[in-house]
Amino acid sequence: QSVLTQPPSASGTPGQTVTISCSGSSSNIAVNTANWYQQVPGTAPKLLIYGSNQRPSGVPGRFSGSRSGASASLVISGLQSEDEADYYCASWDDGLDAYVFGAGTKVVVL
Amino acid sequence: VQLLESGGGLVQPGGSLRLSCSASGFIFDNYAMNWVRQAPGKGLEWVSAITGSGTTTHHAASVKGRFTISRDNSRRKLYLQMNSLRAEDTAVYYCAKDSFSVPQFGVDHWGQGTLVTVSS
Numbered sequence: 068q069s070v071l072t073q074p075p076s077a078s079g080t081p082g083q084t085v086t087i088s089c090s091g092s093s094s095n096i097a098v099n100t101a102n103w104y105q106q107v108p109g110t111a112p113k114l115l116i117y118g119s120n121q122r123p124s125g126v127p128g129r130f131s132g133s134r135s136g137a138s139a140s141l142v143i144s145g146l147q148s149e150d151e152a153d154y155y156c157a158s159w160d161d162g163l164d165a166y167v168f169g170a171g172t173k174v175v176v177l
Numbered sequence: 178v179q180l181l182e183s184g185g186g187l188v189q190p191g192g193s194l195r196l197s198c199s200a201s202g203f204i205f206d207n208y209a210m211n212w213v214r215q216a217p218g219k220g221l222e223w224v225s226a227i228t229g230s231g232t233t234t235h236h237a238a239s240v241k242g243r244f245t246i247s248r249d250n251s252r253r254k255l256y257l258q259m260n261s262l263r264a265e266d267t268a269v270y271y272c273a274k275d276s277f278s279v280p281q282f283g284v285d286h287w288g289q290g291t292l293v294t295v296s297s
Contacts (some may be wrong), residue, residue, distance in 0.1 A: 069220075102283040104221070111271060111287040112221065123285070155221050159281040164235055166211065166223040166280060 070095065071156050073169035079146045080177045087172045089139040089156030095167060099159040101139035103132055106153045106171075115154070116141060143174070151176045178202040178286040180272045185291030192262050192295075198255040198272030198288060206230065206250040209275035211284055212257045214268035214293075224270070225257060226280035235280060240266075262295045269293075 072090040079085045089101060103116040114123055116132035119139055129144045139158075143150055156169040184196040196212070212224040225246035226235045234246050245258040255272055272288040 099281060100283065104284075106221075111289050113287070114285050117276060117283060117285060153220075157221075157223075157283060159283065163238075165237055166213075166226060166283065168221045168223060171220040 069170040070160060070163065070167040071158065071169035073154075073156060073172045075170070076173045076175065078175040078177055079143075081146055081148060083146050085143045085146055085150075085174060087141045087143075087154055087156075087174070089141070089169050091137045091139070091158060093137060094162035095137070095158040095160040096134060096139050097137035098161060101132070101134055101156055101158045103130075103139075103141045104155045104157065106155065107151075108153070112155065146174075146176055148176050150174060178274060180274060180286060180288030182270065182272045182288045182291035185270065185293045187294045187296065188262055189297050190263060190295055193258070193260045194262065194293060196257040196259065196270055196272075196291060196293070200253045200255065200272075200274070203274065205253040207278055209278055209280040210246075210248060210255045211273040211275060211280060212246060212255075213271045213273050213284065213287075214266075215271070215290075216265070216268040219268075222268075226275070227255070228280070229278035233279075259293070262293075264295050267293060267295045 104112040106112040119134035120132045179201045211226045269290040273284040274286040276282045276285040
């Protein structure tokens with residue numbers, strides 16, 4: 068059972084908007100930043116969003132993040148076929164003294 | 178930023194293995210470092226973290242007492258000593274750079290990973 072809760076899957080057609088939620092608690096997302104990672108199967112993860120809503124250079128503008136209380140969200144606007152991947156949220160948990168990941172959300176482009 | 182892991186392989190249950198990670202492209206001792214693993218077909222699991230100075234370490238409950246993270250800043254290397262290995266430790270192990278000198282801000286760069294298989 069993951070400390071951070073994500074839906075197991077999400078899908079959309081090209082051009083649509085997909086939102087992935089990440090529910091945490093008062094010991095992680097509520098007090099520490101949330102990060103999001105994209106992982107194409109067979110490759111290493113890649114940082115997509117840091118500090119809950121910041122994009123590293125090189126990440127397309129269609130990816131955006133937000134945080135509200137103990138929850139975070141990743142939005143993919145204008146879904147593209149190359150966005151088909153697994154997406155993980157993560158945050159430091161002060162109670163566990165650990166960096167915790169969600170179980171991951173598989174995004175399928177229909 | 179480049180992170181290159183080595184040391185993975187096949188080991189019997191109860192055995193030991195030491196993973197290494199060679200870092201380049203950034204000021205190594207300015208940043209905390211992590212090990213994150215991924216079992217076959219499963220999600221990401223954080224294993225261990227160490228501060229930039231090497232004075233403080235953190236380990237997941239699942240590996241506490243069996244795994245030890247360490248670093249040699251003069252050689253720009255990160256290590257993971259794994260003892261009393263179990264079948265459930267089978268995974269790809271990623272070396273991962275943190276975004277600050279302490280691990281509370283999260284991973285921003287990843288290596289390509291090294292596979293550890295625990296089996297008789």
